[in-house]
Amino acid sequence: VTPFQWIFGGLLLAALIVEVILQLTRLTRRRISLFRALVWGVALALVLSPEMLQYVASRLRIGRGADFLLYSLALSFPVGCFYLLHAIEKQRQQITQLVRVLAERDPVHRPSGSVDDEGTAE
Amino acid sequence: MNHRCQTDFPCDRVWIVIPAYNEVRSIGRVLTELRDVGVQNVVVVDDGSSDATAETAARYDVWVLRHIVNRGQGAALQTGIEFAVKHHAGIIVTFDADGQHCVGDLPGLVEPIEQGRCEVVLGSRFRGASPGIPWTRKLLLKAAVVGTRLTTGLSVTDTHNGLRAMTQAAAAKIVLFEDGMAHASELLSKLSSSKLPWCEVPVTIRYSDDSLAKGQRNRAAFQIAFRMLIAKVVG
Numbered sequence: 001v002t003p004f005q006w007i008f009g010g011l012l013l014a015a016l017i018v019e020v021i022l023q024l025t026r027l028t029r030r031r032i033s034l035f036r037a038l039v040w041g042v043a044l045a046l047v048l049s050p051e052m053l054q055y056v057a058s059r060l061r062i063g064r065g066a067d068f069l070l071y072s073l074a075l076s077f078p079v080g081c082f083y084l085l086h087a088i089e090k091q092r093q094q095i096t097q098l099v100r101v102l103a104e105r106d107p108v109h110r111p112s113g114s115v116d117d118e119g120t121a122e
Numbered sequence: 123m124n125h126r127c128q129t130d131f132p133c134d135r136v137w138i139v140i141p142a143y144n145e146v147r148s149i150g151r152v153l154t155e156l157r158d159v160g161v162q163n164v165v166v167v168d169d170g171s172s173d174a175t176a177e178t179a180a181r182y183d184v185w186v187l188r189h190i191v192n193r194g195q196g197a198a199l200q201t202g203i204e205f206a207v208k209h210h211a212g213i214i215v216t217f218d219a220d221g222q223h224c225v226g227d228l229p230g231l232v233e234p235i236e237q238g239r240c241e242v243v244l245g246s247r248f249r250g251a252s253p254g255i256p257w258t259r260k261l262l263l264k265a266a267v268v269g270t271r272l273t274t275g276l277s278v279t280d281t282h283n284g285l286r287a288m289t290q291a292a293a294a295k296i297v298l299f300e301d302g303m304a305h306a307s308e309l310l311s312k313l314s315s316s317k318l319p320w321c322e323v324p325v326t327i328r329y330s331d332d333s334l335a336k337g338q339r340n341r342a343a344f345q346i347a348f349r350m351l352i353a354k355v356v357g
Contacts, residue, residue, distance in 0.1 A: 085352065096301055099189045100201045103167065107205070108176070108186040 005047055012044040131229045132236060135212030136287075137163040139205075141198030142219035146173040147332065152217070153182040155225045165205050166219070167198040175219075195284075196305025200298040207293050214293045218284045220332065227325040231287045234321050241292040242313055242320040244278060245285035250324030262343050269347075270307065274314035278322060282306040285325050292318050303342055304349035311350075 001009075019037040022028040046053050053065035062068045138161055142149055149166065156164055164184040168176035170192035180186045187201055199216055206214045213232050217223050227245065234240045247255070248263075266281045282303070288296070295316050300308040313320055 082355070085355070089352070092301065093299060096193050096197045099191060099193050099197070100204070103187040103189050103201050104205055104208075106188070108180045108188070109184070110180065111183055 001048075009044060009047050012040050012047060016040040016044060130233075131160065132212065132232065133160045133162050136161060136215055136228070136232055137165060137206035137209070137211035137213070138215045138217050139199060139202030140164065140166045140217050140219045141169055141195045141202065142166055142171065142175050142179065143169040143192060143195070143198070144171045144173050144175060145219040146171070146175045146178050148221040149175055149179050149219050150182075152219055152221055152223075153179060153184060156217075157182065159225045159228065161225075161228070163206070163209070163211065165202040167202040167205075169193060169195070169198040194301035194305075195303060196298050196308070197301040199305060203293050203298075207290055211290055211293075213287055213289060215287045216284055222327050222329065223285045224326045224328065227285060227323075230323050231285065231325065234323065235287055235289055240319040240321040241289045242296075242318055243287040244280070244320065244322045245283045245325035246278070246280035246322040247283055247325060247327040248279045249322060250326050252327045252329065254329035255327070256329070266307075266343065270310055274310050276310055276314050276320070278310065280322070281310060283325070283327070285327075292316075300349060300353065302345070302349065304346045304353070307346055307350050308353065 016037060019028075019033055019040060023030070023033045023037070050065060053068060057063060057065045057068035060068065062071065138156060140149075140152065145152075153164065153166070164182075166176075166179040166184050166186050168179065168186060168188045170189045176186055176188050185205065187205060189198060189201065203214055203216075213235050215228065215231060223245075227250070231243050231245060234243050248267075252260075263281065267278060270276060270278055270281045284306070286309075295318065296309055296312045298305045298308055298312075
Protein backbone atom coordinates (compact mmCIF):
# COMPACT_ATOMS: atom_id res chain seq x y z
CA VAL A 1 0.00 0.00 0.00
CA THR A 2 1.44 3.36 -1.08
CA PRO A 3 1.27 6.56 1.00
CA PHE A 4 -1.25 7.94 -1.52
CA GLN A 5 -3.50 4.93 -0.91
CA TRP A 6 -3.17 5.38 2.85
CA ILE A 7 -4.13 9.07 2.74
CA PHE A 8 -6.90 9.05 0.13
CA GLY A 9 -8.11 5.58 1.07
CA GLY A 10 -8.40 6.76 4.68
CA LEU A 11 -10.30 9.93 3.68
CA LEU A 12 -12.70 8.01 1.47
CA LEU A 13 -13.23 5.37 4.14
CA ALA A 14 -14.03 8.13 6.65
CA ALA A 15 -16.52 9.66 4.21
CA LEU A 16 -18.12 6.27 3.71
CA ILE A 17 -18.42 5.70 7.46
CA VAL A 18 -19.98 9.15 7.95
CA GLU A 19 -22.46 8.36 5.20
CA VAL A 20 -23.39 5.06 6.81
CA ILE A 21 -23.86 6.78 10.20
CA LEU A 22 -26.07 9.47 8.59
CA GLN A 23 -28.04 6.74 6.89
CA LEU A 24 -28.52 4.80 10.12
CA THR A 25 -29.51 7.89 12.11
CA ARG A 26 -31.77 9.04 9.23
CA LEU A 27 -30.25 12.50 9.23
CA THR A 28 -30.11 12.60 5.45
CA ARG A 29 -32.35 11.77 2.52
CA ARG A 30 -32.02 8.06 1.72
CA ARG A 31 -31.56 8.20 -2.05
CA ILE A 32 -29.01 11.03 -1.98
CA SER A 33 -27.13 9.34 0.85
CA LEU A 34 -27.03 6.03 -0.98
CA PHE A 35 -25.74 7.76 -4.11
CA ARG A 36 -22.98 9.50 -2.15
CA ALA A 37 -22.06 6.25 -0.40
CA LEU A 38 -21.83 4.56 -3.81
CA VAL A 39 -19.50 7.31 -5.09
CA TRP A 40 -17.24 7.06 -1.99
CA GLY A 41 -17.28 3.25 -2.16
CA VAL A 42 -16.31 3.09 -5.85
CA ALA A 43 -13.61 5.73 -5.33
CA LEU A 44 -12.22 3.78 -2.36
CA ALA A 45 -12.15 0.55 -4.35
CA LEU A 46 -10.36 2.27 -7.24
CA VAL A 47 -7.78 3.91 -4.97
CA LEU A 48 -7.00 0.63 -3.23
CA SER A 49 -7.06 -1.39 -6.42
CA PRO A 50 -6.26 0.76 -9.50
CA GLU A 51 -5.92 -2.34 -11.71
CA MET A 52 -9.72 -2.71 -11.51
CA LEU A 53 -10.17 0.46 -13.57
CA GLN A 54 -7.45 -0.68 -15.96
CA TYR A 55 -9.27 -3.98 -16.36
CA VAL A 56 -12.59 -2.25 -17.13
CA ALA A 57 -10.87 0.11 -19.59
CA SER A 58 -9.19 -2.72 -21.45
CA ARG A 59 -12.46 -4.68 -21.60
CA LEU A 60 -14.11 -1.62 -23.18
CA ARG A 61 -11.16 -1.26 -25.62
CA ILE A 62 -10.39 2.22 -24.25
CA GLY A 63 -6.82 1.40 -23.35
CA ARG A 64 -5.80 3.15 -20.16
CA GLY A 65 -7.76 3.50 -16.95
CA ALA A 66 -7.00 7.24 -16.94
CA ASP A 67 -8.69 7.58 -20.35
CA PHE A 68 -11.74 5.76 -19.05
CA LEU A 69 -11.88 8.21 -16.16
CA LEU A 70 -11.58 11.17 -18.55
CA TYR A 71 -14.40 9.91 -20.78
CA SER A 72 -16.58 9.30 -17.73
CA LEU A 73 -15.99 12.86 -16.55
CA ALA A 74 -16.68 14.27 -20.02
CA LEU A 75 -20.01 12.48 -19.96
CA SER A 76 -20.99 13.29 -16.39
CA PHE A 77 -20.06 17.01 -16.57
CA PRO A 78 -22.81 18.10 -18.98
CA VAL A 79 -25.29 15.81 -17.21
CA GLY A 80 -24.39 17.45 -13.90
CA CYS A 81 -24.62 20.94 -15.42
CA PHE A 82 -28.03 20.16 -16.91
CA TYR A 83 -29.26 18.81 -13.57
CA LEU A 84 -28.03 21.89 -11.70
CA LEU A 85 -29.47 24.29 -14.26
CA HIS A 86 -32.81 22.55 -14.08
CA ALA A 87 -32.78 22.70 -10.27
CA ILE A 88 -31.88 26.40 -10.27
CA GLU A 89 -34.61 27.19 -12.82
CA LYS A 90 -37.19 25.30 -10.79
CA GLN A 91 -36.16 27.12 -7.64
CA ARG A 92 -36.29 30.49 -9.43
CA GLN A 93 -39.84 29.81 -10.58
CA GLN A 94 -40.86 28.69 -7.10
CA ILE A 95 -39.47 31.87 -5.53
CA THR A 96 -41.33 34.01 -8.06
CA GLN A 97 -44.52 32.07 -7.41
CA LEU A 98 -44.11 32.62 -3.68
CA VAL A 99 -43.51 36.36 -4.16
CA ARG A 100 -46.58 36.52 -6.43
CA VAL A 101 -48.84 34.77 -3.93
CA LEU A 102 -47.69 37.14 -1.18
CA ALA A 103 -48.29 40.15 -3.44
CA GLU A 104 -51.80 39.02 -4.40
CA ARG A 105 -52.67 38.26 -0.79
CA ASP A 106 -52.27 41.85 0.30
CA PRO A 107 -53.33 44.25 -2.48
CA VAL A 108 -53.66 47.93 -1.68
CA HIS A 109 -56.61 49.83 -3.13
CA ARG A 110 -58.02 53.16 -2.07
CA PRO A 111 -61.08 53.59 -4.27
CA SER A 112 -62.06 57.08 -3.14
CA GLY A 113 -60.19 59.75 -5.12
CA SER A 114 -57.14 60.04 -2.94
CA VAL A 115 -55.53 62.44 -5.34
CA ASP A 116 -57.35 65.53 -6.50
CA ASP A 117 -58.17 66.17 -10.12
CA GLU A 118 -55.03 68.19 -10.72
CA GLY A 119 -52.90 65.19 -9.85
CA THR A 120 -51.12 66.72 -6.91
CA ALA A 121 -49.68 63.43 -5.73
CA GLU A 122 -46.33 64.46 -7.10
CA MET B 123 -60.08 55.94 -11.59
CA ASN B 124 -63.31 57.05 -13.17
CA HIS B 125 -62.99 60.41 -14.81
CA ARG B 126 -63.52 61.57 -18.35
CA CYS B 127 -64.01 58.24 -20.11
CA GLN B 128 -63.85 58.65 -23.86
CA THR B 129 -66.90 57.24 -25.58
CA ASP B 130 -64.91 55.03 -27.95
CA PHE B 131 -62.81 53.51 -25.17
CA PRO B 132 -64.10 50.60 -23.05
CA CYS B 133 -62.93 52.13 -19.76
CA ASP B 134 -64.65 49.60 -17.55
CA ARG B 135 -63.43 46.49 -19.40
CA VAL B 136 -59.80 47.49 -19.83
CA TRP B 137 -57.28 46.70 -17.10
CA ILE B 138 -53.91 48.38 -17.33
CA VAL B 139 -51.01 46.44 -15.82
CA ILE B 140 -47.96 48.52 -14.91
CA PRO B 141 -44.81 46.82 -13.63
CA ALA B 142 -42.78 49.35 -11.68
CA TYR B 143 -39.33 49.22 -10.17
CA ASN B 144 -37.93 52.38 -8.57
CA GLU B 145 -40.19 54.61 -10.65
CA VAL B 146 -41.09 57.16 -7.99
CA ARG B 147 -40.19 60.01 -10.36
CA SER B 148 -42.53 58.97 -13.15
CA ILE B 149 -45.29 56.75 -11.73
CA GLY B 150 -47.42 59.67 -10.54
CA ARG B 151 -47.38 61.34 -13.94
CA VAL B 152 -48.24 58.08 -15.70
CA LEU B 153 -51.16 57.40 -13.35
CA THR B 154 -52.42 60.96 -13.73
CA GLU B 155 -52.36 60.61 -17.53
CA LEU B 156 -54.25 57.33 -17.32
CA ARG B 157 -56.79 58.81 -14.97
CA ASP B 158 -57.31 61.73 -17.32
CA VAL B 159 -58.36 59.45 -20.18
CA GLY B 160 -60.81 57.72 -17.86
CA VAL B 161 -59.20 54.32 -17.36
CA GLN B 162 -60.94 52.74 -14.39
CA ASN B 163 -58.85 49.66 -13.62
CA VAL B 164 -55.12 49.98 -13.11
CA VAL B 165 -52.82 47.49 -11.39
CA VAL B 166 -49.40 48.73 -10.40
CA VAL B 167 -47.04 45.92 -9.47
CA ASP B 168 -44.22 47.32 -7.41
CA ASP B 169 -41.35 44.94 -8.05
CA GLY B 170 -39.51 45.29 -4.76
CA SER B 171 -38.62 48.96 -5.23
CA SER B 172 -36.30 50.56 -2.72
CA ASP B 173 -37.89 53.97 -3.24
CA ALA B 174 -41.46 55.14 -2.59
CA THR B 175 -42.95 53.83 -5.84
CA ALA B 176 -45.61 51.74 -4.10
CA GLU B 177 -46.54 54.51 -1.66
CA THR B 178 -46.82 57.04 -4.49
CA ALA B 179 -48.97 54.71 -6.60
CA ALA B 180 -51.17 53.88 -3.60
CA ARG B 181 -52.20 57.55 -3.37
CA TYR B 182 -54.10 57.08 -6.61
CA ASP B 183 -57.27 55.10 -7.19
CA VAL B 184 -55.39 52.03 -8.42
CA TRP B 185 -54.62 48.54 -7.23
CA VAL B 186 -51.09 48.23 -5.89
CA LEU B 187 -49.47 44.83 -5.52
CA ARG B 188 -46.06 44.59 -3.95
CA HIS B 189 -43.34 42.04 -4.63
CA ILE B 190 -41.37 41.69 -1.42
CA VAL B 191 -38.19 41.23 -3.43
CA ASN B 192 -37.24 42.30 -6.93
CA ARG B 193 -38.06 39.52 -9.41
CA GLY B 194 -37.89 41.35 -12.74
CA GLN B 195 -40.28 42.95 -15.17
CA GLY B 196 -41.62 39.68 -16.55
CA ALA B 197 -42.52 38.42 -13.10
CA ALA B 198 -44.22 41.71 -12.20
CA LEU B 199 -46.19 41.68 -15.44
CA GLN B 200 -47.41 38.14 -14.88
CA THR B 201 -48.44 39.03 -11.33
CA GLY B 202 -50.49 41.95 -12.61
CA ILE B 203 -51.97 39.94 -15.48
CA GLU B 204 -53.04 37.12 -13.15
CA PHE B 205 -54.61 39.67 -10.83
CA ALA B 206 -56.52 41.27 -13.70
CA VAL B 207 -57.70 37.89 -14.99
CA LYS B 208 -58.96 36.99 -11.51
CA HIS B 209 -60.93 40.25 -11.51
CA HIS B 210 -62.56 39.33 -14.84
CA ALA B 211 -60.75 41.89 -16.94
CA GLY B 212 -62.08 42.04 -20.49
CA ILE B 213 -58.95 43.45 -22.07
CA ILE B 214 -55.54 43.56 -20.41
CA VAL B 215 -53.07 46.23 -21.48
CA THR B 216 -49.44 46.22 -20.38
CA PHE B 217 -48.00 49.68 -19.90
CA ASP B 218 -44.58 50.91 -18.79
CA ALA B 219 -44.13 52.96 -15.63
CA ASP B 220 -41.34 55.16 -16.95
CA GLY B 221 -43.54 57.41 -19.05
CA GLN B 222 -42.35 56.07 -22.40
CA HIS B 223 -45.83 55.09 -23.50
CA CYS B 224 -48.54 57.49 -24.61
CA VAL B 225 -52.06 57.12 -23.25
CA GLY B 226 -53.25 58.48 -26.59
CA ASP B 227 -52.30 55.14 -28.13
CA LEU B 228 -54.68 53.17 -25.91
CA PRO B 229 -57.88 53.49 -28.00
CA GLY B 230 -56.03 52.33 -31.12
CA LEU B 231 -54.47 49.48 -29.16
CA VAL B 232 -57.74 47.98 -27.92
CA GLU B 233 -59.76 48.72 -31.05
CA PRO B 234 -58.77 45.53 -32.98
CA ILE B 235 -59.82 43.45 -29.95
CA GLU B 236 -63.09 45.33 -29.63
CA GLN B 237 -63.78 44.69 -33.29
CA GLY B 238 -62.97 40.99 -32.83
CA ARG B 239 -60.14 41.10 -35.36
CA CYS B 240 -57.47 39.74 -33.02
CA GLU B 241 -56.87 38.57 -29.48
CA VAL B 242 -53.42 40.02 -28.99
CA VAL B 243 -52.39 43.49 -30.15
CA LEU B 244 -48.74 44.46 -30.17
CA GLY B 245 -47.60 48.06 -30.23
CA SER B 246 -44.95 48.85 -32.82
CA ARG B 247 -42.72 51.89 -32.53
CA PHE B 248 -41.42 51.26 -36.03
CA ARG B 249 -44.91 51.57 -37.48
CA GLY B 250 -45.50 54.58 -35.26
CA ALA B 251 -42.86 56.91 -33.88
CA SER B 252 -39.93 56.74 -31.53
CA PRO B 253 -38.46 60.22 -31.15
CA GLY B 254 -35.07 60.28 -29.53
CA ILE B 255 -34.29 56.59 -29.97
CA PRO B 256 -30.50 56.05 -29.97
CA TRP B 257 -29.20 54.46 -33.16
CA THR B 258 -27.60 51.60 -31.25
CA ARG B 259 -30.95 50.74 -29.66
CA LYS B 260 -32.64 50.95 -33.05
CA LEU B 261 -30.04 48.63 -34.58
CA LEU B 262 -30.41 46.10 -31.77
CA LEU B 263 -34.19 46.16 -31.98
CA LYS B 264 -34.05 45.63 -35.74
CA ALA B 265 -31.72 42.68 -35.19
CA ALA B 266 -34.15 41.35 -32.58
CA VAL B 267 -36.97 41.66 -35.10
CA VAL B 268 -35.02 39.53 -37.58
CA GLY B 269 -34.25 37.00 -34.82
CA THR B 270 -37.89 36.88 -33.73
CA ARG B 271 -39.09 36.39 -37.29
CA LEU B 272 -36.65 33.53 -37.76
CA THR B 273 -37.42 31.77 -34.47
CA THR B 274 -41.17 32.34 -34.21
CA GLY B 275 -42.33 32.92 -37.77
CA LEU B 276 -44.23 36.02 -36.65
CA SER B 277 -43.87 38.92 -39.07
CA VAL B 278 -43.52 41.51 -36.33
CA THR B 279 -41.93 44.90 -36.92
CA ASP B 280 -41.05 45.52 -33.27
CA THR B 281 -40.05 43.33 -30.36
CA HIS B 282 -39.63 44.22 -26.71
CA ASN B 283 -42.30 46.87 -26.87
CA GLY B 284 -44.08 46.89 -23.52
CA LEU B 285 -47.28 48.38 -24.88
CA ARG B 286 -49.59 45.47 -25.70
CA ALA B 287 -53.20 44.49 -25.30
CA MET B 288 -54.76 41.05 -25.02
CA THR B 289 -58.05 39.46 -24.22
CA GLN B 290 -58.57 37.65 -20.95
CA ALA B 291 -58.56 34.33 -22.81
CA ALA B 292 -55.25 35.15 -24.47
CA ALA B 293 -53.75 36.24 -21.15
CA ALA B 294 -54.79 32.95 -19.59
CA LYS B 295 -53.14 31.05 -22.46
CA ILE B 296 -49.88 33.00 -22.57
CA VAL B 297 -48.34 32.47 -19.15
CA LEU B 298 -44.95 34.10 -18.69
CA PHE B 299 -42.27 32.16 -16.85
CA GLU B 300 -39.38 34.45 -17.69
CA ASP B 301 -38.87 36.82 -14.78
CA GLY B 302 -36.63 39.34 -16.51
CA MET B 303 -36.63 41.18 -19.81
CA ALA B 304 -36.70 37.94 -21.78
CA HIS B 305 -40.44 37.80 -21.10
CA ALA B 306 -41.03 39.85 -24.26
CA SER B 307 -39.37 37.20 -26.41
CA GLU B 308 -41.15 34.47 -24.47
CA LEU B 309 -44.49 36.17 -25.09
CA LEU B 310 -43.89 36.27 -28.84
CA SER B 311 -42.74 32.66 -28.83
CA LYS B 312 -45.87 31.57 -26.98
CA LEU B 313 -48.05 33.76 -29.15
CA SER B 314 -46.65 31.96 -32.17
CA SER B 315 -47.26 28.49 -30.75
CA SER B 316 -50.73 29.38 -29.42
CA LYS B 317 -51.93 30.35 -32.93
CA LEU B 318 -53.92 33.18 -31.39
CA PRO B 319 -54.91 35.88 -33.90
CA TRP B 320 -52.69 38.91 -33.43
CA CYS B 321 -51.94 42.22 -35.06
CA GLU B 322 -49.70 45.24 -34.70
CA VAL B 323 -50.70 48.85 -34.32
CA PRO B 324 -48.52 51.94 -34.52
CA VAL B 325 -47.57 53.46 -31.18
CA THR B 326 -45.25 56.18 -29.99
CA ILE B 327 -42.38 55.51 -27.62
CA ARG B 328 -40.96 58.62 -25.99
CA TYR B 329 -37.30 58.36 -25.10
CA SER B 330 -35.98 60.70 -22.47
CA ASP B 331 -32.70 60.88 -20.60
CA ASP B 332 -34.45 59.39 -17.58
CA SER B 333 -35.97 56.46 -19.43
CA LEU B 334 -32.74 55.77 -21.27
CA ALA B 335 -30.76 55.86 -18.04
CA LYS B 336 -33.18 53.51 -16.31
CA GLY B 337 -34.19 51.34 -19.25
CA GLN B 338 -32.57 48.29 -20.75
CA ARG B 339 -28.90 48.45 -21.50
CA ASN B 340 -27.89 47.28 -24.96
CA ARG B 341 -25.95 44.40 -23.42
CA ALA B 342 -29.28 43.13 -22.09
CA ALA B 343 -29.85 41.78 -25.61
CA PHE B 344 -27.18 39.15 -25.00
CA GLN B 345 -28.63 38.27 -21.61
CA ILE B 346 -32.06 37.86 -23.20
CA ALA B 347 -30.64 35.62 -25.91
CA PHE B 348 -28.89 33.53 -23.23
CA ARG B 349 -32.07 33.28 -21.15
CA MET B 350 -34.07 32.14 -24.18
CA LEU B 351 -31.44 29.49 -24.86
CA ILE B 352 -31.59 28.28 -21.25
CA ALA B 353 -35.38 28.19 -21.40
CA LYS B 354 -35.20 26.04 -24.54
CA VAL B 355 -32.69 23.67 -22.94
CA VAL B 356 -34.27 23.15 -19.55
CA GLY B 357 -37.86 23.80 -20.61
